[in-house]
Amino acid sequence: MVSKNMIEYDSTSPVKSDMNNCVESGIPGFDKFISDDENGIGGIPENTSTLIYGPPKTGKSVFCYQFMYHGLSKNEPCLYLTTDYGIKQLQQRMMDFEWYLQGYMQDQMVYIIDALSSLSGTKMTDTSIYKPSSVQNPTDIMVKLGVGTIFVYRKSPKFRSIFDSLKILLAFNPDMLVVRILKAYIKRIKEAGGTAIIAHTEGTADIEIEEVIKKTADNVLRLDGELIKIERMPGIRKNEAQYQITDGGLIVL
Amino acid sequence: MIKKSFIPKLDDLLGGGIPEGVSVIFCAYPGVNSEAFGYQMLNGRLEEGDNGFVFTNIAEPDTITYEFNSYGWDLETMLEEEQVFFVDGSSHFIGAPPNGRYIIEDYSQIEEAVIKAIRDVPNGIGLINNLSTLIDYLGNEDTLNIIKKWNEIAKEKKTTLVYIFTEWDYDKNFIDEIKNSVDCVVHLKTIEERVIIGQGFMVAGASWTKPSDIMVLFFVMQPGGVKVYIPKILVTGPYNAGKSSFVKAISTKSVSVDRQALGTIPTTIAMDIGHLDYKGFFADIFGTPGQERFDLILNVLSKEAVGAFVLVDSTAPETFGRAKEMIRKCRAEAIPKIIIANKQDIPGALAPEKIREMMKLGKDIPIVPAIATEKKGTTEALDVLLTLLYGD
Structure with missing residues (x-):
C-alpha cells in the first residue's frame, strides 16, 4: 500500500485535518461542555476518533444517532457500521427520537454496513448505500468499510463515521482480533479525513483488553446514566457533567 | 501435474500454474477482498471436476453458498452431489444449525477436522477461510504448527490448500513465519491516497518458480469474480x-x-x-x-x-x-x-x-x-x- 507517511498533503489541501476545527455534536450543552473556550465554541475535534463507553442503556447509541443526524442536517455524510442493531431496528430506534433516516438514505448521504442482520439468517440484498456483512467476518467488514470510505469521501471530504458497537464483535471473535479491527477501522477513517465515534459497552471484554481499547482512540468519554465524563481529550481538561436522555435525545446539563 | 489457479494473470506470474499438493496463501491488507480469490480458485477447480472442501470460521455454510451464488457460481449443486463439503467452524458459535461433513464445537477440534477433510479430497482443493481468525483463538505458535502439519498432509495427498489471511497488526516476524510456512505467497495490496483507489496482486514467492515481481490491478465483480484491468x-x-x-x-x-x-x-x-x-x-x-x-x-x-x-x-x-x-x-x-x-x-x-x-x-x-x-x-x-x- 501507499502509506500516508509516503505522501503528505500540502498546506493548501482543503481536506487537511486541523485540530483547531471541531465537529458540532448536535447534543445540546455538549459542545460547550467539552470546550475550554470562554465563548463556549467547541465540539469533537475534527479527524479524531472518540470512544464512548459505559454500562448498558446509558445513551451511547443515542449519542451516535444524534451525532450522525446532526451531521446529515449539515450536509456531512456518514459512514455507519452497525453491529448491535440491524438496519430496521436502527431506523426504528432513531424514529423514537423523531430522527428519520430514510430521506438521507434516499439522498445517499448515509452509507450503512450492517453486520448484524445476517446473524438472524436474513439474506439482505445490498444496495449502493447498504452493505450487509457479518460480525464473524472482520475481513469482509473491512472490505465494505474501504468501499464505504470512498463513497462518503467523494460526497464530502468532511464526513462522520460511527462504529456501534464493539459488544457483539467481542461476543463472536477473540478479544484481540476485535482490537485489531478497531485499529484498522480508526486508521481507515482518519486517513480519509473523517471523524469517528466508537461505542463500547463496559464489561464486555477482559479488563486488560478494555484498557487497550481505551488507549486506541484519541478521545475517551464515559457515560454512566447520570454523568458524562471526559476521561481523555487532548487539549481539554478532564471534566464531568450531568446529562439526561430526553424525547429529543441527549442533553448535557 | 500443474493445475490452473483460475485467477486471471496469476498463472502467468507463477510460471504456468500451481503444482499439485502445494499450499497458497492470499495475504490481504485489511480492505482488500481476499475471499473472492479463494472462492474463485475453488470454483474453478470444482468445475474442472476436482473435489474440494471449505473450512469456514467467518460465516455459516449457507451464507458462503449464497456468496458463491452472488458471484454466479453454483456451489449448491456441487454440495448436493458431494463434490464439495464444509468443515463448519462457524454455526455452533453463533447458535445456527450446523451444516457440514465436519462440525466444530470447540476450537481444539479444528486441527483434526481439517486433516480429515484434506484426506477426503486427494488431488483436490481445500480452502481455509479464515486463517487470521484462527490465530487469536489458538495462539501464534499453535497456529504455525497446525499450518505445517496441514501442509505436509496436503502434499502427501496432492491436495491444494488455499489460505485466506488478513494482515491485521500482527508482529512482523510472525507474519514472516506464516509466509515461510507455505509454498506460495500472493500479496493483495491497496493503492491509496486517503482512500483505497485501487487493488493489486503480486506474487511474493513460490517454491517452484521465480515469480515475476509485477503487480496486477484488479477489481471484484458480483457476479463475475476477480477481473484484471489496465489502469x-x-x-x-x-x-x-x-x-x-x-x-x-x-x-x-x-x-x-x-x-x-x-x-x-x-x-x-x-x-x-x-x-x-x-x-x-x-x-x-x-x-x-x-x-x-x-x-x-x-x-x-x-x-x-x-x-x-x-x-x-x-x-x-x-x-x-x-x-x-x-x-x-x-x-x-x-x-x-x-x-x-x-x-x-x-x-x-x-x-x-x-x-x-x-x-x-x-x-x-x-x-x-x-x-x-x-x-x-x-x-x-x-x-x-x-x-x-x-x-x-
Whole structure:
C-alpha cells in the first residue's frame, strides 16, 4: 500500500485535518461542555476518533444517532457500521427520537454496513448505500468499510463515521482480533479525513483488553446514566457533567 | 501435474500454474477482498471436476453458498452431489444449525477436522477461510504448527490448500513465519491516497518458480469474480509544460488527438493517449490539455486514474499556481501524484527543491527532474510511480 507517511498533503489541501476545527455534536450543552473556550465554541475535534463507553442503556447509541443526524442536517455524510442493531431496528430506534433516516438514505448521504442482520439468517440484498456483512467476518467488514470510505469521501471530504458497537464483535471473535479491527477501522477513517465515534459497552471484554481499547482512540468519554465524563481529550481538561436522555435525545446539563 | 489457479494473470506470474499438493496463501491488507480469490480458485477447480472442501470460521455454510451464488457460481449443486463439503467452524458459535461433513464445537477440534477433510479430497482443493481468525483463538505458535502439519498432509495427498489471511497488526516476524510456512505467497495490496483507489496482486514467492515481481490491478465483480484491468495514469500540468512530449517519452505507442497549431506553439486541445509497458506494468496514459476550459476532462479522468504525473515547466514559475490548481483537481478524487520538473535543459530552469519551495509542496510528494523531449528523467519518473503504486 501507499502509506500516508509516503505522501503528505500540502498546506493548501482543503481536506487537511486541523485540530483547531471541531465537529458540532448536535447534543445540546455538549459542545460547550467539552470546550475550554470562554465563548463556549467547541465540539469533537475534527479527524479524531472518540470512544464512548459505559454500562448498558446509558445513551451511547443515542449519542451516535444524534451525532450522525446532526451531521446529515449539515450536509456531512456518514459512514455507519452497525453491529448491535440491524438496519430496521436502527431506523426504528432513531424514529423514537423523531430522527428519520430514510430521506438521507434516499439522498445517499448515509452509507450503512450492517453486520448484524445476517446473524438472524436474513439474506439482505445490498444496495449502493447498504452493505450487509457479518460480525464473524472482520475481513469482509473491512472490505465494505474501504468501499464505504470512498463513497462518503467523494460526497464530502468532511464526513462522520460511527462504529456501534464493539459488544457483539467481542461476543463472536477473540478479544484481540476485535482490537485489531478497531485499529484498522480508526486508521481507515482518519486517513480519509473523517471523524469517528466508537461505542463500547463496559464489561464486555477482559479488563486488560478494555484498557487497550481505551488507549486506541484519541478521545475517551464515559457515560454512566447520570454523568458524562471526559476521561481523555487532548487539549481539554478532564471534566464531568450531568446529562439526561430526553424525547429529543441527549442533553448535557 | 500443474493445475490452473483460475485467477486471471496469476498463472502467468507463477510460471504456468500451481503444482499439485502445494499450499497458497492470499495475504490481504485489511480492505482488500481476499475471499473472492479463494472462492474463485475453488470454483474453478470444482468445475474442472476436482473435489474440494471449505473450512469456514467467518460465516455459516449457507451464507458462503449464497456468496458463491452472488458471484454466479453454483456451489449448491456441487454440495448436493458431494463434490464439495464444509468443515463448519462457524454455526455452533453463533447458535445456527450446523451444516457440514465436519462440525466444530470447540476450537481444539479444528486441527483434526481439517486433516480429515484434506484426506477426503486427494488431488483436490481445500480452502481455509479464515486463517487470521484462527490465530487469536489458538495462539501464534499453535497456529504455525497446525499450518505445517496441514501442509505436509496436503502434499502427501496432492491436495491444494488455499489460505485466506488478513494482515491485521500482527508482529512482523510472525507474519514472516506464516509466509515461510507455505509454498506460495500472493500479496493483495491497496493503492491509496486517503482512500483505497485501487487493488493489486503480486506474487511474493513460490517454491517452484521465480515469480515475476509485477503487480496486477484488479477489481471484484458480483457476479463475475476477480477481473484484471489496465489502469489509467494521468499526465497533467499547465499549458506548454511538455505533457505531449512526456506521454510520448513514456509510452510504447502514443497518439495526440486533435493536435493543432494555436498561435506559435502547437498544443493539445483534446488529449494525448499512450500505452505504457514498463517492467511488466501495463497502463493507459491519458495526457490532458492544460487550458482551464478543459478542466472538466481532468475531473472525469482523475476519477478512474490510479496515479498522475503533474508536469511543470521549470523555467516558468508563473505557471506553478495553475499547476497547484490542477493538483487540487486531481486530489479532489485523491490519487497518488508525482511532479515532473520538466525542461531542465533550458537555462534558468529551477531545481526540484526550489520548485518544491515555491509550490509549497509537502516533502513527500516526489519531484523528478526531466527533459521530456530527450527522454531524460522518464525512467526515474516511472520507477517512482511503481514505488508509489507497489508500496513496501
